[in-house]
Amino acid sequence: MDDHAQAEALGEDARGDLAASERRGPAAQEVIGSASGAQWLSDLPAILSAGLICGMLTAMFAISAAALLFSSVLSSHITLAIGICLFGTIVLSVVIALFSSCPGMLSVTQEVTVVTLAVIAASIHGTMFAAHSEAEILATIVVMIGLATALTGATLFAMGVFRLGRLIRFIPYPVLAGFLAGMGWLIVSGAMAVTLGTPLTVQNTPLLLEATSLQKWLSAVAFALIVDLVARRSQSPMVLPLAAASFVLVFHVAVGMLDVPIADLQYQGWLFAPPQGSKIVLPFEDNPLVQADWTVIWSELPKISALLAVSGAALLFASSGIELSVGRDVDLDRELRAAGLANMLAGTGGGAAGFQGLGLTVLANHLGAPYRITGVLVAAVCAVILFYGATLLSVIPIPLFGGLLLWIGGGLLYQWLIDIYAKVSRREYFVVLLIVALIINVGLLEGLVVGVFAAVALFLMEYARIDVVKYAVTAETYHSRVEHDPDDKAYLRKNGTKIELLRLQGFVFFGTAHQLRHRVQGCFETSDTSKLRFLILDCRDVTGFDSSAIQVLAKVCHTVQSNEGRLIVAGLKPTLSKRLNTLILNGEYGPTVLQYNDVDQAVMWCEDCLLHDWEHRPCTQIARRLADRLARDLGSPDAFEALRPYLRKIVLSAQSPLIQQGEAGSDIYFIEDGFVKVQLETPTELPVHLRTLGPGAIVGEMSFFLQRARTASAIAETDAILWQLNQDDLSQMAQLQPELARTLHTHFLRTIAERLDQSNALVRSLID
Secondary structure, eight states, X not given: OTHHHHHHXXXXXXXXXXXXXXXXXXXXXXXXXXXXXXXXHHHHHHHHHHHHHHHHHHHHXXXXXXXXXXXSXXXXXXXXXXXXXXXXXXXXXXXXXXXXXXXXXXXXEOHHHHHHHHHHHHHHHHHHTTTSOHHHHHHHHHHHHHHHHHHHHHHHHHHHHTTOGGGGGGSOHHHHHHHHHHHHHHHHHHHHHHXXXXXXXXXXXXXXXXXXXXXXXXXXXXXXXXXHHHHHHOOOTTHHHHHHXXXXXXXXXXXXXXXXXXXXXXXXXXXXXXXXXXXXXXTTTTOTTTXXXXXXXXXTHHHXXXXXXXXXXXXXXXXXXXXXXXXXXXXXXXHHHHHHHHHHHHHHTTOOOEEEOHHHHHHHHHTTOOSHHHHHHHXXXXXXXXXXXXXXXXXXXXXXXXXXXXXXXXXXXXXXXXXXXXTSOHHHXXXXXXXXHHHHHTOHHHHHHHHHHHHHHHHHHHHHTSOSEEEEEETXXXXXXXXXXXHHHHHHHHTGXXXXXXXXXXXXXXXXXXXXXXXXXXXTOXXXXXXOOEEEEEEEEEEEEOHHHHHHHHHHHXXXXXXXXXXXXXXXXXXXXXXXXXXIITTTTGGGEEEESSHHHHHHHHHHHHHHTOTTOSOOOGGGHHHHHHHHHHTOTTHHHHHGGGOEEEEEOTTOEEEOTTSBOOEEEEEEESOEEEEEOOSSSOOEEEEEEOTTOEEOHHHHHHTSBOSSEEEXXXXXXEEEEEHHHHHHHHHHOHHHHHHHHHHHHHHHHHHHHHHHHHHHHHHO
């Protein structure tokens, strides 16, 4: 009956009930062996009651699964189907309870797996019906079930070994919420099916108003409401066991007073009617391997592969739900390994496949018994029913089972369909509603698949709204790390609009690539006097391109080429660079596109091009730049000669260190020839390039004036000639030539102020 689907839903969905962690007893955290004696003894009544209640529910779900397994074929062998499902449930309960990462984890044969097995069983029956005996058909089906379960276990175990449990972390939150809300509905629907004895459909809704049916479902609803009301007011884990015991007592007292025969109660659906026959058949009895037709079994392997995929996905959803519901971290890879081992053992004996049950686990937490021993007690209850008959179930009124399911399912519906409304966006809530509607009207897997696609589409829509261009700056404010001569610097700032840099971010795909194309087109819509010559795409924050984005980039290349510009791509990751080279740069746009590993190199190349095209550049002789700059800044054509008595000449070969980060700083350097690279040393990564200084620049001014350790290193990038000035020489200059010392200080302050102003201008442009 459909309440097995609810059982599975119960097993998977109660995840949403975060209140479970608040209602469970304070001691219920670990295996009995790891808990203190006093703590365990205080929870012993809750453990025993949880084991009995969850065990009865688990057995009922297994029997319901058995009815589903042989629902279309071999219905006369229902006792064998019960044996298959109960045996599988016993093995699952013990193994997963002992090896799960979450104490108190309960397991059951699941409806999603049994439905697939039932389809395969029906297919085998149809194939063998005309030419084989019923015994051979039965043996083939039993072997198929055992093989499918064992293969499912091997697949789950392999997923755990290769740490594929993290896949569930990529499932969007609205999908998980919709899954849980849908499971809540299935639990409620199953509760009604359990209570009424038949699935509730639109066609048979008048059944609800019949006298007997009305009494049954009203009693179940009343029980669920009372339990919920009392549980909200009391923190005791004994609320549910006492309520269940009171319900059973009141029921049997009423039956005794009314003198209603047990047979009538079973016929009317008040009590569970055990299957005919006193013995439940175990799947491995009579050695089915001898009579099985292996050719038919091999032909069903494609259907069995579907079982493997369904089981893996459903288990991850269920375990993730348990993690949310009990408020504890669950090691999904360990859960996969535990379920895999359990299914391999169950399959060896011909048992049906299954995995962690979310609803049952949450129920155990509600009862204050999240201990490993709880799962073992559940297995013991199922074993008693397996070996001594299902008549023990006839003691518990069926509306009690329905009420328990209503309580769990109603809580899931409220939390994940109503309470969640204020916690997610309207678009995300639409995804939740869509999944729930599809689960109700179509099916669980269909709802999840469509929900995942809807969530992905929603993500793409939201992601496409993020501007692919993180920021855009021109060379008016953004410069390379090379410190140019003041005349060159002024010229570059004046012509800065001819160089524009777009820093891209994220994954560039069809939804964002067109933003980039429109932005590039806008860059060239300027007057002829400030026409853009160089467009730099800074791709250091780009994580990837899709094929659509590559095509759009080709159009960007065409736009740049048609405007007589140059496109420079910088900072691409090696794998992306290789792909871009293959698809674009090696084609017709290759000559107009340059590629640099570093953005600073790209900006430096553009600046050099502008300076090279400057027809009336004031100074092109590198050897004269230091003297010329000092003459201009100090206001005397002989400034450099006046300073020489206080300076010491230093000649460095390429890659020689000049300043070491962390050392005391008492010297300042003037660069006459060559280039010096300033870099920040890091303990674990490569040095960070801060600035490249050329002729006329000064190095080491911060530590020189602040009298503190050097904050960065300086290395000769080429062969270089420098002049060193130390503190003692500056003090002597202040005594002998105070006017020269004053103008030199002014030069130092102007240099520091210019560098600070350049940094501030860049920050302002990024903020704007």
